[in-house]
C-alpha cells in the first residue's frame with residue numbers, strides 16, 4: 001500500500017468540469033488577449049487559451065487554469081467560496097456609492113485676472129462684482145452640502161480666480177466649521193487658485209484652517225506664460241513664487257498642481273515633467289483639454305487630435321517609468337487612478353472614471369448665482385448655453401428636488417456603463433467611467449456611440465498601454481502596484 005495518496009486526490013478540480021463566472025475578453029496585441037471579471041481583476045491569455053476556456057475545454061493542468069480560478073473567472077468542485085468572494089469584491093468596489101456626494105465645489109466668483117484661451121469657465125472681467133457668490137447663496141449651498149450623508153465633506157473653492165472673493169471663502173469656512181460640531185462630519189477645504197493674487201493674509205487664513213492649495217502649472221516658463229496670459233505676462237513667475245510661499249506657510253505636501261495640455265505642450269512632455277520634478281512635486285497628471293467653455297470658443301480644443309495626445313501621453317509615461325526604474329520615484333496620476341481600479345479592490349473617486357457616473361453623486365457644484373450643477377464640466381457646458389446638467393437652484397429647490405430629480409437621475413441611469421451598448425460587452429468596462437456630460441457635449445446624448453467617442457478611444461489605448469507595459473516587465477508591475485496604492 002502506498003504511503004501517500006496521489007496528489008490528484010486532494011484536488012477536486014481534476015475530477016469535475018468548471019463553471020464560468022461572468023467574464024469578458026478583448027485583444028491586447030497581435031498575440032494575446034486580456035480577460036476581465038466583474039470585479040475588474042484581469043488575466044492575459046493566448047488566443048488558444050481563450051478558445052479553450054470559452055469552449056469549456058481548459059484543463060486543470062494548463063497554467064492559466066489556476067490563474068483564472070484564483071481570480072474568480074471559474075468555479076469547480078474545489079472552489080465553493082469563489083462566488084461569495086467575487087460578490088464581496090464587487091460590493092467593496094461599489095461601497096463608496098452609499099456615501100453619496102463627498103466633494104462640494106463652491107464657485108466663489110467668475111472674476112479672473114488671467115485670460116487663458118483654454119479656460120473651461122467663461123471668466124468675467126475682474127471688476128464685475130455681480131459674478132460673486134453672496135452670503136445667502138453660500139448659506140443655502142451649505143445647507144445642501146450638509147444634507148449629504150457622506151461622513152467626509154470636502155469643500156473646494158473655485159473660480160474664475162476663487163481668492164478674488166476672499167470674504168465669501170472666509171464666511172463659508174467659518175460657517176462650515178460651526179456646523180461641523182453638530183453634523184459630526186470630517187471637513188476638508190481646498191482653495192483652487194492661480195496664485196497670482198496670493199498674499200500673506202490668505203496664507204495665514206489657509207494655515208489657520210488646514211486649507212490645501214491647488215494650482216495650475218502647465219510646464220516651463222515660456223509654455224506656462226503662453227498658455228496662461230495675464231497683465232504683466234508673468235503667470236509662471238507668480239505661480240512658482242506662490243507655490244514656494246504656500247509650501248512654506250502650509251507644508252510642502254499641502255500644495256498641489258495640475259497641468260493642461262495644449263497644442264504647444266505636445267512636443268515638450270519631457271520638459272513639462274522636468275519642470276514638475278524641478279518644482280519638487282511627487283507626480284504629474286497628464287491631462288487632455290476638455291471640450292467646454294473657452295476651449296471651444298477659442299478653438300483650443302480642436303487644435304490637436306486624440307492620436308497626438310496619446311503620443312504625448314505615452315512618451316511622458318515611458319519617461320516617468322524610466323525615471324522610476326532608475327530609482328527616482330515619480331507618479332503619473334491618471335495612470336495611477338486606473339491602476340487602482342485594475343490592481344486593488346478599491347475604487348477611485350475621480351469623477352471621469354466612475355460608473356455610475358460621478359456627476360452629482362461624486363461631486364457637485366454650487367455656482368456663484370445659486371445654480372447647482374452636476375459637475376464642473378456641467379457648469380462649463382452651461383456657460384456655453386446648454387443647461388442640461390443644471391440640477392436646480394439653491395434658492396428655489398430642496399435637497400430632494402436637486403439630488404433626486406430627473407436632471408440627475410436620467411443621465412446616471414442612462415449612462416451606467418455596465419448596461420449601455422458598447423460598454424456592456426467591453427472587457428475594459430470595470431475600469432472605465434460613464435461620462436454622460438462629455439458624451440452629451442460631443443455627441444448629443446448621455447451614452448454616445450463609443451466607436452466615435454474620444455473618451456473611449458483614449459481609455460482603450462490607456463488600458464492596453466498600462467497592461468502591456470506591466471506584463472512585459474515585472475519591475476514595471478511593481479512600480480504600478482506602488483502607484484495604485486498611493487492614490
Ligand code: SF4
Nearest residue numbers: 422423426429432456
Ligand atoms: S467607454 Fe469604451 S473603453 Fe470604456 S467601457 Fe465603454 S466601450 Fe469600453
